[in-house]
Amino acid sequence: MKKTLILSTALVSLGFAANADITVMSWGGAYGEAQNEAFVKPFVAATGKATIMVDSDNPATPIKAMVESGNVTVDVASLEYADAIRLCDEGVLEPIDISTLPAGADGTPAADDFLPGAVTECGVSTDIWSNVFAYDTTKFPEGPTTVADFFDLEKFPGKRGLRKGAKAVLELALMGDGVPAAEVYDLLRTPEGVDRAFAKLDTIKSEVVWWEAGSQAPQLLADGEVAMTTAYNGRIFAAAMNEGKPFEIVWDGQIYENEMFVVPKGAPNMADAMEFIAFATSTEGLRASAQQISYGPARKSSMLEEIVFKDGKTVMAPHLPTAPANMGNALETSADFWVDYDAELNERFQAWLAQ
Incomplete structure (x- = not known):
């Protein structure tokens, strides 16, 4: 089994990123922490593939610069929906085949399980924020x-x-x-x-x-x-x-809106990046994310059971953007x-x- 790594941005700046199979760029803070707990750590545990998360105030900007310079060091990035659409249109992102995404835990095909608009040509929704x-x-x-x-x-x-x-x-x-x-x-x-x-x-x-x-x-x-x-x-x-x-x-x-996982064109670990996205956006992955932070899962199957915060007692539904009471x-x-x-x-x- 490969050595597993979950490293901070500071360690990455010291050169540790070279040892990682997959580099995921997200937004830092409470959101980055939630994604690390819900996606990165379970993926490392399940696959043994070294994975790190690095931070950006807005990942769309460095991703575009990397691809244009031909020096791509990130495999997966978390982008706002409009940026994912725009960068896909500009040829900055790799296409993602929805047929490669896992069915819901109840057996529903991914194409029917994701909410409308949650899977685009180059992106898969991680949550609705x-x-x-x-x-x-x-x-x-x-x-x-x-x-x-x-x-x-x-x-x-x-x-x-x-x-x-x-x-x-x-x-x-x-x-x-x-x-x-x-x-x-x-x-x-x-x-x-x-x-x-x-x-x-x-x-x-x-x-x-x-x-x-x-x-x-x-x-x-x-x-x-x-x-x-x-x-x-x-x-x-x-x-x-x-x-x-x-x-x-x-x-x-x-x-x-939906937040999207994308793969930059020329990502150094393309196959692993696609595997990570499939893992993270599964029924279980999106439920785990909603247990960490109050963003709604984009799969119907993730919401079939009541979602409870990581404290074990706070029901998340009233705190989600998509709760009926919050949609007036x-x-x-x-x-x-x-x-x-x-x-x-x-x-x-x-x-x-x-x-």
Whole structure:
């Protein structure tokens, strides 16, 4: 049996990555830890193949650079849905044949077991996560309760944390301005809609603290640097459950999507990378992930039994983006929209920031 390795990013920088059969790039923090526990460690135990996980603030950027330079050192990467679609279209990613993915534990073929859209030409969903906003209950015992409250500096004074980029910020702004979730992308496709979104952001711009890495959002809240912040829902759940932080998620106006495992073109360990993805996205793998962090599994068979957090007592259903009670005014991220408009809107966003 091969020597098994589960190494930190620091060890990788010292040259230990050369000893690994598979290198998986993810987002670090609570999410990376959850994937390490749910996917990497069980895979090493089952196969004996040395596997490491390395971190990035957004794996799409280094993956694209690696492929373009012809120096690919990562075998599997965790990407946002729109990035997985875009990089696949650009020829940066290897195609993944859905017929190679295992059937569900109940025997359902993978093509029928995964939720619609969860398997694309080059990606397989690891979970369904959400951009939400959260607050410290010790500061606002009775709210906020709606997406409009995020923009109400008079009723809920204090700094606001926002992810530094156009995606999920422009959608939030329109919903905060009263646009129903079902109408957001139609409106954002028009100059008037984009202007409206930026006009809404203007109302809080002077009070915004920008974050880039997922771990920064709950830290801003914990340090009291912001009164409320957008964040990945699993990061807030982890801070509340693992660290006892008095944080509350507001699900109104949540923006949810699939996270995807992909294989960069020219990955050094292609066959092992595909084996890892098949293992991780099995019924058992996706259930194990949902037991570590509050992101929903993308397989129907993973949800046939009640999912309980790793503490052995917390039922996860109410904490998942896809729970019916959390879907009242929810927006599914449009990958097609962001593939078409990402460059244009981020250029406008950077210009707006500089004003």
